[in-house]
Amino acid sequence: MILKELYRHRKYIFENALSDFRYRYAGTALGVFWNIVNPLLETLIYVIIFQQLLGMRAPGKGDSYALFLIAGLFPWLAFSGLINQGGKAYLRNANKLRVINLPPVVFVATEYCASFIQLMIYFGLMLIIYPVFGGILPGLAWLFLPVAGALLLLLGFMITLIIANLQVLFEDVGELVHHFIHLWRWTMPVMYTLDVFPESWQFWMKLNPPYLFIDMVRGIILNNALPPALDWLIMLGWLVVLGLAAAVIHRRLSPEIRDYL
Amino acid sequence: MEKPVLRVNNLGKRFKLYHQSQDRLVEWLTLGAKRKHTDFWAVRNIQFELQRGDFLGILGHNGAGKSTLLKMLSGVLTPSEGSFEVNGRMLSLLELGTGTNESLTGRENTTNRAKIFGFSQQEVDDHISEIKEFSELGEFFEYPVSTYSSGMRARLNFSTFAFLDCDILVLDEVLAVGDIFFKQKCYQRMDELLKNDTTIILVTHSVQYVNSFCNKALVIDSGEQVYMGEKEEGVRMYGRLRHKQLRTLDTTTQKKPELADHKEKVQEKLADDNWQGKEMEWPPLEQFPEILPIRRRNLVLEQFLLQNEEGVMTTVINQGEMVTLYYTFRVVNEPVEGKIAAGVMIFDNLNRVVHGRDNYQANPHMHLPERLEPGSFVRFKQKVKMDIKEGMYIARLRALQVKEDEGLRETIFPSEQVMSFEVILPQKNALFTRFEGMADLAGSSVVQWKHGDDGDH
Structure with missing residues (x-):
């Protein structure tokens, strides 16, 4: 059902995502470059606090903390940006949903595409950063990066679809998500390394839904390696569970939410 | 009789009204055992059929349920009961300008809009020059919509709709904007569409429009279908609605x-x-x-x-x-x-x-x-x-x-x-208008003439 709707309106989705992206910073001198200013600034702050002040080191010997951080932080920013923006997609497009017969899921998909473009720009940036500053040359596994990014955002899309539906009916959901997402990033080893936890905890940490997806991206970039089978199984599990949950909730609520827009 | 192009069966829309959003949560958690909402029927028991070439005017006061009905017909709202069948393609212009991307040109927006309604690139290409010409936008057609005046936006929107092939065209008070010349053109265009057997549904407050252009009228009052049929009787029924004219007893x-x-x-x-x-x-x-x-x-x-x-x-x-x-x-x-x-x-x-x-x-x-x-x-x-x-x-x-x-x-x-x-x-x-302007002033005229026979041409 959802897939059929998305396929039917694929062109509208792509074009909207592109123009959203293109015109988000329209009129500013730096234009599209603002997209990378924010992640670079965040990187700078974390490097100062964790590496310089707290003495955090990357897991591998001699690896730079900054390079470790960027590989995880950038995908997280794309993921959390999708949930933040996409969660509000129905409310933001209420004026359209009130009068145009477009399936609402189209607007969440638009956010998915916009986030994907954003992530691809981050990857592009990494293609410069890693060889130049870290001496890490892109390996064969890097070819898998777009797929890994798409999967990470697919998980985000499912969560976003649930939130977007709920947010129309419960105003508190918006606030909840806004605050929760800040806490969420600290519950997984993105800014810090997994080995700060006791070994017995480490497996459970991996169950945090987006973590293994982010770790997959990081593994490709830093080690030119794809995740082991167990990781794949857990990721697949999350995609199935959240996918079903999103489908059920969307199916139940989408006829009703337009009544309240 | 031909198969009706639109058949509406007992259509109704109920809104669930909650005092607070938490109330809904309570209902969910108790699996509906605890009922916290009140039902509000915005419109109910709507039943009618339209043939090809019909021009239906929907009359009703504010809040009568006209827009809710149109939204159900155009698929924006899901009916709570009843159903409707469309034999053909329906286009609905419920509000001007929504869905317009300000940063895209008139041409791009027209194309986008057509695609949303499921038209192929080929169909758009076939009509785009007509749309451009009718809209009178000239070179502005190639400029971003953000540079348009409100009148120009109205023209762009109406043109898009009037030139895409459809069997039913749904319009919600959209002709309230725009200058008089363009309005005239719109009505002319609507006449052409009707001649080509397109069915038009128009929601309006103006009895005059219904009286002059429609052949059918649907009168809705407080969500109830009061009348459906010939426009003359519909206009009469609408006039007799007691609601909102006077401060009715609440x-x-x-x-x-x-x-x-x-x-x-x-x-x-x-x-x-x-x-x-x-x-x-x-x-x-x-x-x-x-x-x-x-x-x-x-x-x-x-x-x-x-x-x-x-x-x-x-x-x-x-x-x-x-x-x-x-x-x-x-x-x-x-x-x-x-x-x-x-x-x-x-x-x-x-x-x-x-x-x-x-x-x-x-x-x-x-x-x-x-x-x-x-x-x-x-x-x-x-x-x-x-x-x-x-x-x-x-x-x-x-x-x-x-x-x-x-x-x-x-x-x-x-x-x-x-x-x-x-x-x-x-x-x-037009032959039977009795005067022009604001008021009929008492008076009379007398005429005399002489036939000429110069014959110099």
């Missing part, structure tokens, strides 16, 4: 027992047929709509009724028709000192007074009481010939006390809006 505010008690006493007095003054015919009590009494200073308006020439209560009046107004005041608290004078004032949509005349102005020598004590009633029957331009008007009622010895006219019931009405042209044919 049952929710009439719960206080003392008010109900008081109401009975007044009704008793009104029913009692013992009046002083000139003899006149007065409609029976049950013909008056129940209104919330309006009190200003020492007068309370207890009754108000406007009837057309056939003696039917209406808000739609043919141009030149003689209407009769009936209204009754009750005197409270202070007496009316001097002769009472009351009359209806007609205002146009720009709030200009078109006409007003009270009984004292009509005849200063009329027999009237010099004083009316509290508890007195006074009632008026006034005739007005509606020789005014077609359009929407508001009737206000005003009362004064005329102190002849002091030469004073004092307002004791400041002009209070009692109803809105529309004057329509009974004939569509």
